[in-house]
Amino acid sequence: MKQVDKNKFSFSDQVLGEELIFLLTALNISKAGLTITDCSQPDDPIVYCNKAFENLTGYSREEIIGHNCRFLQGNDDNRQEREVIKNTLHAGEECTIEIRNYKKNGSLFWNELHLKPIKDDLGKLLYYVGVQNDITRQKLADQQLRIERLKVEKQVLGHTYNFIENNNLLNTFLETVNESILILSRDLKILKVNTSFLKTFHIAEDEVLNQYLFEIDHCRWDLMNLRSLLDQHHVNDSILEDVVTRVGKKMLKVKISQIFLEKELNIILAIEDITELKEIDRRKDDFLNVASHELKTPLTTIMACIQLTQRMIPKEADDKLKDTLTKAKEHIDKLEHLISDLLDVSKIKTGKIELSKGAFNLDAMVFHVADQLRKAHSNYTINISGYASNYYVGDKQRLEQVVLHLLKNSIKYTPSGGNINIHLSRLSDFIKVSITDYGLGVDYQHQKKIFENFFRVDEVQKQYPGIGIGLYISDQIVKNHGGTLWVESAAGEGATFSFTLPLKFKNDDKENTDL
CATH class of the missing domain: 3.30.450.20 (PAS domain)
Structure with a gap:
């Protein structure tokens, strides 16, 4: 039997069985859409798809890897079909089912889905192979x-x-x-x-x-x-x-x-x-750009004055004065972060945001950010599981900004004393970071809009004020790394924000690999 290079797929550290190698060799040239999900990872993420699946759905490979297959179902109910799939996966059995799915452009197609389990010699479920065929034309006859x-x-x-x-x-x-x-x-x-x-x-x-x-x-x-x-x-x-x-x-x-x-x-x-609205939006961006730059200089001066005053006041000075200066410094820090975010928005809009790529330990970076927030929010429990990569080439500061914002969001919308779970994983030639909370959640109708600039859900805005740029900036940073950021949630049931990053940048000679 012709051997397939394991590194080409790299589903996990498990050894690829002969049956899986045979399937990959045969089906990778098939006109049918093919996916493979890793049953050892939380939520059974897709770790492989062929070109036919990209053509079928309109999504690129970068947008597919790391997702659960249900992302094709959109907001469609499909209750009966979902239950069949759920029971099949739970039992580790094989099945064929017809289900309504949606392409990237929003168009409906009928998918004839065949699910086949891949098990090891001991009967342990390793992967699920999904073969998809568009049968919409046949259905249209009805x-x-x-x-x-x-x-x-x-x-x-x-x-x-x-x-x-x-x-x-x-x-x-x-x-x-x-x-x-x-x-x-x-x-x-x-x-x-x-x-x-x-x-x-x-x-x-x-x-x-x-x-x-x-x-x-x-x-x-x-x-x-x-x-x-x-x-x-x-x-x-x-x-x-x-x-x-x-x-x-x-x-x-x-x-x-x-x-x-x-x-x-x-x-x-x-x-x-929307010509006029676009022009108003452009003028707003211009104003924010100018205002942010104009505010940054005097704010830096004020911060320097406060720091100087803190050093100059005698040790026996009134504690109230010291507390006042400390609070003033904290609020200026917040304002500096806000102005920095606004400047990032301006750079993104003008295409001037740049990545300073270098090698760093991505897992250690996530642990460091989580540790910072544990100290600042000791009433929350932040758990980390899994492994992604100890060697990644990217912009460490920018990706740290993404993880920090997602974690702060989870804390913000989770009741005091709640749990927040971070899971790191390696999926084929991608890494995935998922952050799950059990707070307010995000209604389906808002799940794409929350990544838009300045978008805020009205009901949430009243209770949790903000200007709605953090997720927009995070999304753009991940995209600039060739990755995808998304949310899976239901209102009132918490949310899981996940992003994937390719281990090799497009147009990069150097591949991210573990040391």
Whole structure:
């Protein structure tokens, strides 16, 4: 049998069995999507995927490794299917199941999933191999699927099937919403538009109705980017939300879905002109950049004066004076950290944030940060388990900033006396750091938005003030290392923030390996 280089996969320190080697050799060239999950790690993370799985889902390998396979299920219920998968994994058995999954662009596809356990000679479960096939086309032959898809569309668009079917109500809806709305046939002929669309693009109704979308006068508005967007996301099979694109001089936020109109399945585009909002956002960034720089210099001077005063006051001075100076220094420290974060945001926006890469012990860095916070928050229990890497090439200071922020977040949203668990792991040619708390949790609808600049959940903001930049900065730092940061949570049930880092940077000659 042809041998496969173990280091190419490096699932764990366990020896690869003959059966696994055979499967990898055979299935790596398969057109079917292939994943392998490591059952020895918490939450069964994916440690291997083939190119076909990347093509199937739209996610890159960097975005896949370290996740549990359920990340493809989005917010879909799939209760019965999930229960079957859960029971199969628990029993260490083999099964085949059809389940609704979602690609990176948000489009639904039906996945025929075959799960096969890999065990050692003693029967201990080591890995699960998952083989995925897109069977959406077969499912589309069944009219019942259209009803199921319509339920998903109804959630995205916030309207009921009967509402869309009623033409009078549809017209009322089109003229009520602020977005520009187009309803297209499957071959992209314009069937309906609303007044907002006509005003936004300065075009008359008789110039667009019954015209093909890309035959409209391009001199007045450039549609090529929009066409590229539709082609890219295969609009006839997709549900797509909040994609920002440029059409001419306008910045547009586009939603794409499907509706039944006169018993025909058609395409609906909801377009919001965010050009002015983007300009306001740019001006805000400029202001924060200037303000942060202007504040930094006098703040440094104030800090120096306080430190000098602390050294100059006599030992017999009043304790109240000493406490006042200490508190003033602590608050200036907080303000300096805030200004530093704002400057980081500015650097990220302008692409000027740079990494100072060097070799360091990543595990030791995590232990050091955890130890710092244990001392500062002795009423919390911070546990660390696992192993990732004692030799990693990256920006130690920046990655320390990420771990520090994630841990501070966990402490902030966890009741006093709570537990926080850190798990370090090595998954194929990636390392993974996971931080779990049992605090407020994050509702599914906010789980992507919390990594946006200045985003704060309204209910949380009232109880826990902040400006919402820490997760944004952390996400960008991890991305600049070629990794991925994400959260798994449910409101009121705590949260697990995880990030993966490749052991070898793209365009790097030097690979991260253990000493």
